[in-house]
Amino acid sequence: MKPLALPQPSPSEPDPPVITVGLGELAAAAAPARLVTYGLGSCVGLCLYDAVQRVGGLAHIFLPSGEKEREGQPALYANTGVERLVQAVVALGGERRRLQAKMVGGARLFAHSDTLNVGLRNVEAVQAELRRLEIPLAGREVGGSRGRSLLFDLSDGRIQITSGGREIGWL
Amino acid sequence: MDALQLDALREMATIGAGNAARALSELYGDRRVTVRTPAVQVVPLARVAEAVGGDRPVSAVVMPVAGTGGWMGLVFFDDGLEQLCRPLVPDSEDDLLRSGMVEVGNITLTAYLDALAAFTDRPLRPGIPELVEDSAASLMTSLLATAQRVTDVILMAAQFELDGSHLEGQLLFLPEEEDLQALLRRLGMDL
Numbered sequence: 001m002k003p004l005a006l007p008q009p010s011p012s013e014p015d016p017p018v019i020t021v022g023l024g025e026l027a028a029a030a031a032p033a034r035l036v037t038y039g040l041g042s043c044v045g046l047c048l049y050d051a052v053q054r055v056g057g058l059a060h061i062f063l064p065s066g067e068k069e070r071e072g073q074p075a076l077y078a079n080t081g082v083e084r085l086v087q088a089v090v091a092l093g094g095e096r097r098r099l100q101a102k103m104v105g106g107a108r109l110f111a112h113s114d115t116l117n118v119g120l121r122n123v124e125a126v127q128a129e130l131r132r133l134e135i136p137l138a139g140r141e142v143g144g145s146r147g148r149s150l151l152f153d154l155s156d157g158r159i160q161i162t163s164g165g166r167e168i169g170w171l
Numbered sequence: 172m173d174a175l176q177l178d179a180l181r182e183m184a185t186i187g188a189g190n191a192a193r194a195l196s197e198l199y200g201d202r203r204v205t206v207r208t209p210a211v212q213v214v215p216l217a218r219v220a221e222a223v224g225g226d227r228p229v230s231a232v233v234m235p236v237a238g239t240g241g242w243m244g245l246v247f248f249d250d251g252l253e254q255l256c257r258p259l260v261p262d263s264e265d266d267l268l269r270s271g272m273v274e275v276g277n278i279t280l281t282a283y284l285d286a287l288a289a290f291t292d293r294p295l296r297p298g299i300p301e302l303v304e305d306s307a308a309s310l311m312t313s314l315l316a317t318a319q320r321v322t323d324v325i326l327m328a329a330q331f332e333l334d335g336s337h338l339e340g341q342l343l344f345l346p347e348e349e350d351l352q353a354l355l356r357r358l359g360m361d362l
Contacts, residue, residue, distance in 0.1 A: 023220060023312055038226040039308020042316045063316060070217070109313045112299045113235045118316040147309025149226065164305070165228060 016155070021045075021058050024073030026081065028057035028088035031155040040105035041147040042119035044078070044126050047102045047171075048085055048135065049157040050094040056154050057089040063118065064125035078125035086133060101135050102171045103127075104150045104161055106142040119143070139171040176358040177211060183290045184208040184327050184342075190282035195331075198278060199258065202334055206279070208342065210328040216315060219324045223341060224248060224307030231310055232276020235298035236284065239350055241321060242314050243280040243297075244343035245329070246307070252276070255331055255338050273302050279329075283342060291353040314345060321345045325354075 016032035023043065027035055031054035037045050040060070049056035059075035059082070066077040075081030090096050103126055106119035123142045130137055141148070141161050148168070151160040159171040188206040195204040214222045223229075223246060230253065231246040247255070256271040257263075277300040288295040303310055315321060327342040346354060 023217070023308075039220055039306050039312055041305065041309035041313030043312050062312065063319070066319075073217070107309070107313070109303050109305060109310065110233065110301060110317065112301050113233075114313075114317050116317065118313070122316075147305040147313070149306070 018151075021060050023060055024062050024070065024076035024081075026057060026059035026075040026085045026088060028055065028085070028092045028094075029154055030055045030092060033154050035152040035154065036150065038149045039147060040149065041107055041109050042105070042114070042122060044103055044105040044119075044122045044142070045148075045150050046082060046085060046126055047104075047150070047152045047159055048089050048094070048099045049102075049152075049154070050089065050098045051100070051157055052098060053093050053095060054154060054157075055089060055092045055094045056152065056157065057085045057092075057094075058150075058152050059085040061122060061126060064121045078122060078129055082126060082129035083133060086135070099135050100138040100157075101130050102139040102159055103137070104141045104148055104159065104171070107144050107146055107148065109145060109147065111145070141169055141171055179358045180211045180213075180325070180354075181208070183286055184211050184283070186290070187283035187286035188329075190286055191279045194278045194282050195275065198274065199333065202258070205332040207330045207332075208327040209330065212326050214324050214326050216322055216324070219315065219326075220308040220311040222324075222326060223311050223343070226306050226308055228304070229307045229310060230272070230302065230304045232273055232280065232300050232302055233310075233314060234277065234280045234284075234300040236347070236350075237296040237298040238294040239347045240318060241295075241347040241350055242318055242343070242345040243284055244310075244314065244345075245276045245279050245340060246310070246343060247338070247340040251338050251340055254336075255333065255340075258333065269302055273300050276300050276302070279342075283344070287344065287354070291350060291357055293350050293353050295350065318345050318347070320348045321351075322348065323351060
């Protein structure tokens with residue numbers, strides 16, 4: 001049977017690309033791309049943005065520090081991942097002294113067992129690296145007990161944050 | 172892992188399922204509960220969040236393995252865990268329902284952990300269980316972040332049958348390195 005001839009969407013602009021960043025991964029891109037990461041529990045999603053060049057990057061950081069490197073996951077640890085994200089954004093034309101950071105995540109899902117509070121330690125480790133690299137923190141949505149996801153729009157630098165399938169805010 | 176070793180692992184899971192079904196049947200009074208774990212797989216760390224369900228919402232009971240580290244977990248998509256526990260607290264009091272969910276998870280996980288401890292001859296003891304409602308990916312990455320000596324996750328499909336209704340969940344075992352090696356040795360896979 002022939003498919004119904006549905007009205008076609010206007011052939012003007014194709015949808016901007018969406019790049020998904022998995023655990024321990026990082027990606028840099030330019031407008032109008034969007035960067036997305038899911039399942040930030042105790043992990044931290046770090047976004048860097050150069051608003052003039054309209055380029056930026058996103059890293060999904062797993063732990064405050066570590067040495068055991070894994071192929072394809074350059075951003076597992078804050079102590080190495082933050083600087084690698086900076087390098088990736090600069091390599092794409094971002095101006096280092098114009099970069100601004102925003103971070104999302106660092107929740108504590110397990111009230112009883114997570115005595116170390118990995119989420120809080122992740123947040124502190126990322127902030128310490130940002131200070132060391134002299135990158136200002138322009139916003140953060142961290143802590144609490146629920147996981148989050150984020151969508152980072154490189155056309156304007158805005159970040160949509162969702163939790164439990166609902167939008168909970170913007171940065 | 173080859174077919175024979177997976178068979179042996181499934182055999183261990185079947186013993187756990189038998190333990191769990193007996194204990195749950197007691198909890199549910201005279202009702203008959205059956206538990207089956209028809210499929211077992213070993214998933215490497217990097218793929219676990221996706222394998223369990225990615226961004227899908229789950230409710231889970233997780234329990235640290237006292238004595239050695241590591242975790243056990245019982246995970247259901249959407250309101251599966253609530254459905255399983257509803258018959259325990261028919262009058263829908265929220266607090267009671269939540270403690271029912273923790274208890275069902277506790278009993279199930281302890282039953283499997285006992286089977287694992289016997290199978291591996293390792294001192295695996297149940298820790299304090301807790302209920303988590305979040306996305307599968309948030310749950311898994313946060314579990315892994317607190318268990319840094321875990322490299323692979325054993326993922327079991329878990330089918331519960333209660334009064335003729337079926338519910339599908341997943342059972343997780345995040346073994347600490349030495350426990351994983353003891354398990355693999357028991358399966359005839361020396362590392």
